[in-house]
Amino acid sequence: MSKNILIIDDDIVSQFALRYTIQQANIDCEILVCDGAQEGLGILSNLHKAGKDLPDFIFLDLDMPDLDGWDFLDRYRNINGTAKRPKIFILSAFTSSLDRERAKEHSMVEGFFDKPLSRNSVSRILKSRPD
Structure with missing residues (x-):
């Protein structure tokens, strides 16, 4: 079963690097990329309203204009x-x-990683939720 991943990051280089690293992990997944927290909230809200499953994983940048990662979580x-x-x-x-x-104390956060995320870290994360 394919995993669904949402990347929320305003930096196009970081988006590309993370998408590439996920693809290199050879795990069946669908990847959706958002340019910011507001767009990510809109997607999650629309999925919820439509009764569809939310992504299995969200990779969230902290430093973004308008809404930062902490604002997104709130x-x-x-x-x-x-x-x-x-x-x-x-x-x-x-x-x-x-x-x-x-992040360590936040109830909604599973982990905190420095960019760029390694392929080993991505593999470990994506294998952490059973299909």
């Missing part, structure tokens, strides 16, 4: 009523010990 919390929530992994090019600690 607003995403309002999209509820689904039986299955995505596993959310934060990716950041700017490592901050405060962000790492905040």
Whole structure:
């Protein structure tokens, strides 16, 4: 069964690098890329309203204009009523010990990784949810 992945990142190079790394992991998946948190929230909201499954995984950048990753998480919390929530992994090019600690304590965040994400890390993450 194919896994569904949502990448939320405003940087086109980071989007490409993560998409490529996921594809190199040789795991059957569908990848959707958003240019920002607002677009990602819209997609998740539309899926929820249509009664469709949400993605299995979300890779979320923290540093984005308009809404950052933390704002996304606060607003995403309002999209509820689904039986299955995505596993959310934060990716950041700017490592901050405060962000790492905040991610570690956040109930919706599964992990925090520095960019770029390695193929081994991607494989480990994508194999963490059974089909």
